Amino acid sequence: xxxxxxxxxxxxxxxxxxxxxxxxxxxxxxxxxxxxxxxxxxxxxxxxxxxxxxxxxxxxxxxxxxxxxxxxxxxxxxxxxxxxxxxxxxxxxxxxxxxxxxxxxxxxxxxxxxxxxxxxxxxxxxxxxxxxxxxxxxxxxxxxxxxxxxxxxxxxxxxxxxxxxxxxx
Numbered sequence: 001x002x003x004x005x006x007x008x009x010x011x012x013x014x015x016x017x018x019x020x021x022x023x024x025x026x027x028x029x030x031x032x033x034x035x036x037x038x039x040x041x042x043x044x045x046x047x048x049x050x051x052x053x054x055x056x057x058x059x060x061x062x063x064x065x066x067x068x069x070x071x072x073x074x075x076x077x078x079x080x081x082x083x084x085x086x087x088x089x090x091x092x093x094x095x096x097x098x099x100x101x102x103x104x105x106x107x108x109x110x111x112x113x114x115x116x117x118x119x120x121x122x123x124x125x126x127x128x129x130x131x132x133x134x135x136x137x138x139x140x141x142x143x144x145x146x147x148x149x150x151x152x153x154x155x156x157x158x159x160x161x162x163x164x165x166x167x168x169x
Contacts, residue, residue, distance in 0.1 A: 003096030005039045006123050008060065011095075013125045015056035018044040020113040022104055022138065026130045027150070029120055032157055034150055038097035042130070044110040045102060050079035053100070060093035106141025107134065132158050 005025055012019060021029065023040030043053050054077050063072025072092035075081060082089075088101040103109045116131040130138075136154050139147035 001092070001096050003037060003039060005096070007095040008039050008093060008098055009122055009125055009127055011056050011059050012041070012053075013127075015052045015059070017052045017056050018046075018049045018110070019053075019128070020110060020117045021127055021129045022101060022113065022135065023099065024150070026135050027132065027154055027157075029122070029127075029129050030132045030135070030157065030161070032150075032154060034153055038099055040099045040101060040104075042101050042104055042107070042110050042113050044114075045083070047079055047083070050082045054078045054082055057091070057093075057100075060091075060095065060098070062091040062093045062098065065090040065092045065097060104138045104142075106138045132161065 009021075019041040020026075021040070022042050023038075024032075024034065024036030025039045027034060028036055043049060057077050062075075062077060064075050065072050082100075085100075085102055087103055088099060091098045091100065104113070107113055113130045113134055114128060116134060117128040118131060119126050120129050121127075132154065136151065136158065139151055139154065
C-alpha cells in the first residue's frame with residue numbers, strides 16, 4: 001500500500017494526539033531526498049494521550065504488521081494495551097504503514113524529542129517534527145543497515161542547513 005502520511009497526520013490531529021514525527025518521514029520533512037515507505041511517530045505516554053492515540057488508531061483501522069499475515073493482525077486497540085508496549089508497534093493502516101515508537105533508539109522518548117522538535121505546517125496542520133540532529137542520533141543508535149545507509153545523506157543535509165543559518169545549534 002502507498003503511504004498517505006498527510007491522512008495519517010490528519011487523523012492524529014483530529015484526535016488531538018501529542019506526538020513527534022520521527023524517522024524517515026521527519027528526515028523527508030527536513031528536506032532529505034531519501035524515500036520512506038512508512039510514517040514514524042513517538043507519542044506522549046500519559047493515559048489521556050494513549051486514549052486519544054487508541055481512538056486515532058481505531059479510525060485508521062490499524063492492525064499489527066507481520067510478514068506472515070498480509071492484512072495484519074487485529075489487536076486490543078486501547079490505552080491499556082498501548083501502555084504495555086515498551087519500544088515500538090509496527091502497524092498497517094488504511095493510509096499505509098505507521099510505526100509507533102515509544103522510545104526510539106538513542107532517545108528517552110517523547111519528552112526528549114519534543115524538546116528540540118520543530119513545528120511544521122503540513123496541509124494546514126501544525127505537526128511537531130523531530131530535529132534533524134535527533135533523527136541522526138536515533139539512526140546512529142539503531143545502527144541497522146538501512147540507517148547506516150541513510151546517515152551520510154542526513155549528515156550532509158544537516159551541514160547544508162547549518163551553512164544556510166538554519167537548524168538547531
